[in-house]
Amino acid sequence: MSRVEGxxxxxxxxxxxxxFGQFHVLKDIDLTVREREIxxxxxxxxxxxxxxxRCINQLEHHQEGDILVDGVLVEKGGKNQETIRRTTxxxxxxxxxxxxxxxxxxxxxxxxxxxxxxxxxxxxxxxxHLKRVGIEDQALKYPLQxxxxxxxxxxxxxxxxxxxxxxxxxxPTSALDPEMIKEVLDVMVELADSGxxxxxxxxxxxxxxxVADKILFMxxxxxxxxxxxxxxxxxxxxxxxxxxxxxxx
Amino acid sequence: xxxVFESKPDRxxxxxxxxxxxxxxxxxxxxxxxxxxxxxxxxxxxxVVAAVLDWAIFNAVWEADTRRECLDAxxxxxxxxxxxxxxxxxxxxxxxxxxxxxxxxxxxLALVLWLIPLWMPRVKSKVAVxxxxxxxYPFLASYFFLGGDKGIVWSALISLGLSxxxxxxxxxxxxxxxxxxxxxxxxxxxxxxDNDVLQRRAVRGAGLVLFLAAYGLVSTWSLAEVRTQFWxxxxxxxxxSGIGITFSLPAGILLALGRRSNLPVxxxxxxxxxxxxxxxxxxTILFMFNTMLPLFMPxxxxxxxxxxAIVAVCLFAAAYMAEVIRGGLQAIPKGQYExxxxxxxxYWQTTTQVVLPQALKIMIPTIVGNFIGLFKDTTLVSIxxxxxxxxxxxxxxxxxxxxxxxxxxxFVVSLTYFVFCFAMSSYSIRxxxxxxxxxxx
Numbered sequence: 286m287s288r289v290e291g292x293x294x295x296x297x298x299x300x301x302x303x304x305f306g307q308f309h310v311l312k313d314i315d316l317t318v319r320e321r322e323i324x325x326x327x328x329x330x331x332x333x334x335x336x337x338x339r340c341i342n343q344l345e346h347h348q349e350g351d352i353l354v355d356g357v358l359v360e361k362g363g364k365n366q367e368t369i370r371r372t373t374x375x376x377x378x379x380x381x382x383x384x385x386x387x388x389x390x391x392x393x394x395x396x397x398x399x400x401x402x403x404x405x406x407x408x409x410x411x412x413x414h415l416k417r418v419g420i421e422d423q424a425l426k427y428p429l430q431x432x433x434x435x436x437x438x439x440x441x442x443x444x445x446x447x448x449x450x451x452x453x454x455x456x457p458t459s460a461l462d463p464e465m466i467k468e469v470l471d472v473m474v475e476l477a478d479s480g481x482x483x484x485x486x487x488x489x490x491x492x493x494x495x496v497a498d499k500i501l502f503m504x505x506x507x508x509x510x511x512x513x514x515x516x517x518x519x520x521x522x523x524x525x526x527x528x529x530x531x532x533x534x
Numbered sequence: 535x536x537x538v539f540e541s542k543p544d545r546x547x548x549x550x551x552x553x554x555x556x557x558x559x560x561x562x563x564x565x566x567x568x569x570x571x572x573x574x575x576x577x578x579x580x581x582v583v584a585a586v587l588d589w590a591i592f593n594a595v596w597e598a599d600t601r602r603e604c605l606d607a608x609x610x611x612x613x614x615x616x617x618x619x620x621x622x623x624x625x626x627x628x629x630x631x632x633x634x635x636x637x638x639x640x641x642x643l644a645l646v647l648w649l650i651p652l653w654m655p656r657v658k659s660k661v662a663v664x665x666x667x668x669x670x671y672p673f674l675a676s677y678f679f680l681g682g683d684k685g686i687v688w689s690a691l692i693s694l695g696l697s698x699x700x701x702x703x704x705x706x707x708x709x710x711x712x713x714x715x716x717x718x719x720x721x722x723x724x725x726x727x728d729n730d731v732l733q734r735r736a737v738r739g740a741g742l743v744l745f746l747a748a749y750g751l752v753s754t755w756s757l758a759e760v761r762t763q764f765w766x767x768x769x770x771x772x773x774x775s776g777i778g779i780t781f782s783l784p785a786g787i788l789l790a791l792g793r794r795s796n797l798p799v800x801x802x803x804x805x806x807x808x809x810x811x812x813x814x815x816x817x818t819i820l821f822m823f824n825t826m827l828p829l830f831m832p833x834x835x836x837x838x839x840x841x842x843a844i845v846a847v848c849l850f851a852a853a854y855m856a857e858v859i860r861g862g863l864q865a866i867p868k869g870q871y872e873x874x875x876x877x878x879x880x881y882w883q884t885t886t887q888v889v890l891p892q893a894l895k896i897m898i899p900t901i902v903g904n905f906i907g908l909f910k911d912t913t914l915v916s917i918x919x920x921x922x923x924x925x926x927x928x929x930x931x932x933x934x935x936x937x938x939x940x941x942x943x944x945f946v947v948s949l950t951y952f953v954f955c956f957a958m959s960s961y962s963i964r965x966x967x968x969x970x971x972x973x974x975x
Binding site: 342344373374379381383394395398440443 | 867869873875877880883887888891
């Protein structure tokens with residue numbers, strides 16, 4: 286039985302379909318993520334895994350199907366996208382920190398500007414999260430003065446400063462050197478342990494084994510199979526999954 | 535057991551061969567062709583500089599009443615400066631009445647005063663100072679320059695300008711001395727305590743008192759009108775290019791954003807405007823505004839010639855600036871927009887806080903390049919009969935006393951343009967260095 290049996294649905298996706306021009310990138314996706322659950326999505330490039338999580342916070346607009354985030358229906362064409370984006374946080378492969386602002390300013394921008402928080406309070410919040418990701422002593426530096434791993438941790442802190450209920454990770458460690466991957470994964474594990482709902486697109490299978498409630502394998506726009514890590518790694522049902530796992534394990 | 539890895543101690547880099555002699559040998563006399571090129575370069579520089587110095591200083595005539603006297607004294611081998619000196623007031627102020635020239639000086643002094651805080655350390659309200667310089671200073675300056683009757687509205691605007699200047703210096707001094715802006719300081723001293731509402735009320739009250747005092751002062755003096763026909767010389771050049779520059783940047787930003795807008799009507803209109811004004815030479819636009827615009831105006835309504843020229847220059851400059859800004863906007867990676875969006879920032883928040891600061895910084899060299907181009911392009915207004923610096927310089931040689939005296943005034947005008955453009959260019963380089971200091975690895 287799942288450790289979150291009976292918890293509220295954080296994300297519910299029903300019959301999601303999306304096209305890029307003529308290209309059918311997501312096909313009939315059904316997915317339910319409950320609060321405090323950790324999902325890991327893997328799959329070959331072009332399988333639609335990034336597009337799927339980008340649909341959740343409406344960086345991509347879908348054409349068919351329903352997405353509910355924290356019980357709110359995502360309207361097509363992005364009409365309520367700002368509400369949706371306030372409940373979700375996203376971490377990108379390329380960090381996407383704002384290079385003209387200091388680490389601290391990166392973190393306080395949205396709380397002060399978007400949520401109308403007084404500066405002192407926003408800075409306190411930012412320092413709290415920077416401390417959490419272990420980077421409080423770099424708060425006054427500019428992003429480009431930090432290493433990749435540090436930048437990604439700042440990006441996580443920046444996202445947490447908007448107090449999201451759900452965190453989306455889009456290949457957060459793919460652009461990092463091996464020694465830096467660990468420091469980012471450690472932060473993600475800590476976040477998972479603290480009860481955050483997370484969907485991570487990643488190929489870090491060690492991480493998946495350690496914290497994931499479920500692993501999804503996607504190929505050609507479909508969820509081929511999903512299951513808890515033990516089952517998923519030991520007895521994949523499809524040959525396609527087996528083949529993929531043999532490449533990355 | 536594993537061995538403990540210990541890195542080697544750091545060693546200072548090998549000493550560079552330094553010293554002037556080494557540098558000269560390496561860079562100027564490395565081998566025979568290199569040495570020959572160096573000598574040739576020095577020779578050319580020497581010939582040019584010597585010729586100019588001979589003409590402009592050593593052979594020049596400094597005292598004469600007419601050009602004839604100059605020619606009799608040194609012929610064409612030396613410059614004839616008395617003509618330029620005699621015309622200097624006109625080159626600077628145009629035909630502005632001599633007894634009113636102080637108004638121009640005072641107007642520009644006000645501008646300098648307004649801008650000085652931008653260079654001063656520990657001044658925090660630089661953005662507000664810059665904004666007031668653009669929005670409030672023009673009212674003050676235009677009254678100094680233009681004068682004439684002022685109604686209630688006009689007086690109020692001038693008073694706003696005056697209060698703006700007072701505020702700029704009050705807050706500058708306050709921030710340098712106490713580290714707080716004048717508003718914070720006043721709020722705390724007048725209202726006391728931490729009551730935000732009372733403090734805001736106190737600041738507003740102080741602002742009102744300042745404005746009323748300024749209004750009282752403004753209504754006690756009046757300046758005689760100096761019509762724009764008498765404006766000219768460097769003064770006119772600075773007015774036209776100053777307005778053009780201050781207008782072109784915000785207008786260019788809006789046009790560039792409009793062109794990239796998702797709203798088709800705005801995008802099409804912006805694109806049309808930009809392409810229309812970019813594909814027509816400035817001269818043509820000046821002619822059109824000068825000769826054709828009055829035809830479309832209702833009977834009896836007349837827009838003065840200077841205003842028409844300024845409008846033409848502004849629109850032309852805005853179209854060019856829009857394309858520069860658009861270039862900067864396109865250089866911002868998509869990830870920046872996505873990060874801002876994922877944080878829940880809206881369009882204007884993303885644009886003003888994330889995208890524009892980066893885009894403008896990238897484009898500083900090009901933006902300032904455009905400003906310099908615009909400054910020099912204003913010489914074209916001489917075509918429609920305005921006596922800017924360039925046209926005024928030509929007028930020297932048409933004076934009967936100084937008939938044919940063209941090279942000397944043009945030489946002075948060139949130097950003037952060089953000084954202004956070089957200052958702008960140096961400032962932009964300084965700004966770039968300052969903005970990138972410490973932000974990159």
